[in-house]
Amino acid sequence: MTDLLQVLAVEVLVVAAAMALTAYAAHRAGRYSVVDTTWGLALAAVALVAALGGASLDAGEPWRRWLLLALVAVWGSRLSWHMHRRNSGHGEDPRYAAMLAGATPLQRVVKVWVTQGAAVVLVGLPVTVAAVTTGGWAFLAPAGVALWLLGVSFEAVGDAQLARFKADPANRGRIMDRGLWSWTRHPNYFGDACVWWGIWMVSLTTPWSLLTVVAPLAMTYFLVFATGARLLDKHMEGRPGWAEYAARTSMFVPLPPRRARRDHPED
Known part of the structure; x- marks a missing residue:
């Protein structure tokens, strides 16, 4: 459990930094949909932290954590590149415009950056757990x-x-x-x-x-x-x-x- 909590703590810090940088980029671009580009890369970063954490702690199974890193990195890189190309030069995504209509600045922070960051950590949880555990499955x-x-x-x-x-x-x-x-x-x-x-x-x-x-x-x-x-x-x-x-x-x-x-x- 200690190994898991250590890796999770680092992941939370990495994701928080990624969301902070994305918030700055979104402010410069004038649209919240910039976070769609970060989504795949943030999950790839979680998988990288998990793999490196498991290796440094000598926990988990090497083949599994590196396989999971490869799967998440390939998926995340393709998705982020696609979202960047699709959204570049366009205005705000109508989904975000509808979701944030009438929201206060604090509500926008919670609805976009806090929620997205928490979702990244949650979705990456299987990869994190696998990096520090062993089994016969x-x-x-x-x-x-x-x-x-x-x-x-x-x-x-x-x-x-x-x-x-x-x-x-x-x-x-x-x-x-x-x-x-x-x-x-x-x-x-x-x-x-x-x-x-x-x-x-x-x-x-x-x-x-x-x-x-x-x-x-x-x-x-x-x-x-x-x-x-x-x-x-x-x-x-x-x-x-x-x-x-x-x-x-x-x-x-x-x-x-x-x-x-x-x-x-x-x-």
Whole structure:
């Protein structure tokens, strides 16, 4: 337990510094969405601190902590680069504008920087625990890596398809409903969830480590209800074609597109 608390303490300091620097960058840029770029990098920093902490304390299993660092670093680097390219040169993300409407400066600090920092530490908890514990559950690692790979691929392909769609002037004002986006309205969020459920599976070492399931559950909650799918859907309501798209397309878990139904008087 002492090893875990030591590593956690360093992680909290690193995340706090990352959020402070991001707050300064957001102030300079005039938009809170800068934090989206920091999100992936902050989690990669947590994984790095965990790996180095486990090594310095001679705790945990080297293969597991370095594998987890690689998984988080690859995912975080790709996501942060994508968010930086997507948001650069644009104004505030409508999600943040809606969430912070009418908020006081203190409320903004809590809603963005404190909440995001706490979420980073929470989501990274499985990686932290795995860095300082040992166990015999290595048989779950291949399945976890496979789920991680599915998630990263889903996320990257979905982002690339949307970027190509938006780059075509002929699609201005249209709803993206092609490729992965015809199976789920949020392939990037679904991929994100798969990534962190996969990382959780790789991180499992003992029955006690099962308690870290709170991390992927929290990430899934963020992606679906808090700052992800539901909030974005609300922003999209009212756009031409959105109601029809939402009616035939699964919100989160990929499913075959539903056929349009005709309303009959006897129904």
